[in-house]
Amino acid sequence: xxxxxxxxxxxxxxxxxxxxxxxxxxxxxxxxxxxxxxxxxxxxxxxxxxxxxxxxxxxxxxxxxxxxxxxxxxxxxxxxxxxxxxxxxxxxxxxxxxxxxxxxxxxxxxxxxxxxxxxxxxxxxxxxxxxxxxxxxxxxxxxxxxxxxxxxxxxxxxxxxxxxxxxxxxxxxxxxxxxxxxxxxxxxxxxxxxxxxxxxxxxxxxxxxxxxxxxxxxxxxxxxxxxxxxxxxxxxxxxxxxxxxxxxxxxxxxxxxxxxxxxxxxxxxxxxxxxxxxxxxxxxxxxxxxxxxxxxxxxxxxxxxxxxxxxxxxxxxxxxxxxxxxxxxxxxxx
Numbered sequence: 001x002x003x004x005x006x007x008x009x010x011x012x013x014x015x016x017x018x019x020x021x022x023x024x025x026x027x028x029x030x031x032x033x034x035x036x037x038x039x040x041x042x043x044x045x046x047x048x049x050x051x052x053x054x055x056x057x058x059x060x061x062x063x064x065x066x067x068x069x070x071x072x073x074x075x076x077x078x079x080x081x082x083x084x085x086x087x088x089x090x091x092x093x094x095x096x097x098x099x100x101x102x103x104x105x106x107x108x109x110x111x112x113x114x115x116x117x118x119x120x121x122x123x124x125x126x127x128x129x130x131x132x133x134x135x136x137x138x139x140x141x142x143x144x145x146x147x148x149x150x151x152x153x154x155x156x157x158x159x160x161x162x163x164x165x166x167x168x169x170x171x172x173x174x175x176x177x178x179x180x181x182x183x184x185x186x187x188x189x190x191x192x193x194x195x196x197x198x199x200x201x202x203x204x205x206x207x208x209x210x211x212x213x214x215x216x217x218x219x220x221x222x223x224x225x226x227x228x229x230x231x232x233x234x235x236x237x238x239x240x241x242x243x244x245x246x247x248x249x250x251x252x253x254x255x256x257x258x259x260x261x262x263x264x265x266x267x268x269x270x271x272x273x274x275x276x277x278x279x280x281x282x283x284x285x286x287x288x289x290x291x292x293x294x295x296x297x298x299x300x301x302x303x304x305x306x307x308x309x310x311x312x313x314x315x316x317x318x319x320x321x322x323x324x325x326x327x328x329x330x331x332x333x334x
Contacts, residue, residue: 023233057194081282090122117307
């Protein structure tokens with residue numbers, strides 16, 4: 001492991017602190033960054049995520065994808081977690097914390113909005129960052145692509161009815177522009193770039209080229225953290241208690257879902273390079289979609305929108321801790 005990878009937790013922590021400080025001292029810069037978006041997809045962050053995804057896409061071998069049907073267990077695991085378990089546990093935890101544990105600290109209307117934001121996160125499985133988590137755990141690039149793609153197809157049909165069921169709202173409008181732009185930016189374009197790069201390189205040179213890109217991928221991750229925390233610096237400093245209250249059940253949900261998925265992966269005797277990405281997909285969230293729907297349903301300054309934003313802030317450091325755990329327990333799957 002290189003210098004960046006060995007001390008990744010330290011760099012991310014420094015990035016979080018730097019992001020808050022920069023957001024407070026240079027708000028105009030990050031106001032401009034926040035405005036550079038299309039359909040709630042921030043283009044600056046999209047470029048950085050693209051930088052993180054690109055090395056993994058170079059490793060996609062379409063010849064190997066045909067064999068995935070012979071070992072469908074990993075795909076079944078992520079589908080069960082994403083669509084039969086995760087949305088419902090998120091709704092349960094939201095209700096439990098904001099209707100019982102935190103009821104005396106949050107008024108009922110705000111509590112309902114926080115629960116709604118958590119549910120929107122739970123119903124939106126990750127599309128972009130999961131490629132990063134898969135790469136950091138040495139996941140099977142071909143299998144990860146198929147897992148993400150199948151989840152995206154299901155999301156087109158299942159997101160609105162499942163959200164309507166859990167929120168008790170009948171007029172859910174899926175922001176197709178956010179969904180389609182995200183898929184194009186985070187899956188289609190980097191995949192095409194990866195295919196072209198792979199064809200231009202000789203087979204023996206692919207691994208060395210990807211190795212040279214790895215530090216830049218980590219830099220992209222750290223800069224993403226800096227920007228995310230800078231964009232929310234005012235909220236973090238003005239409403240720290242609300243951030244903490246929302247973060248607690250979100251962290252419990254994230255670690256809990258990962259524990260369930262990891263346990264099932266062990267019982268199913270999956271290979272680690274399939275099990276780890278499958279668990280990461282089931283754990284992380286498609287935050288652009290969740291934020292877009294929260295704003296359209298409840299408003300920009302609503303509790304639901306805040307909850308989805310906290311989901312963004314919590315996800316990166318928590319997922320990195322899960323990446324570290326998955327790498328340390330690789331021998332469990334040998």
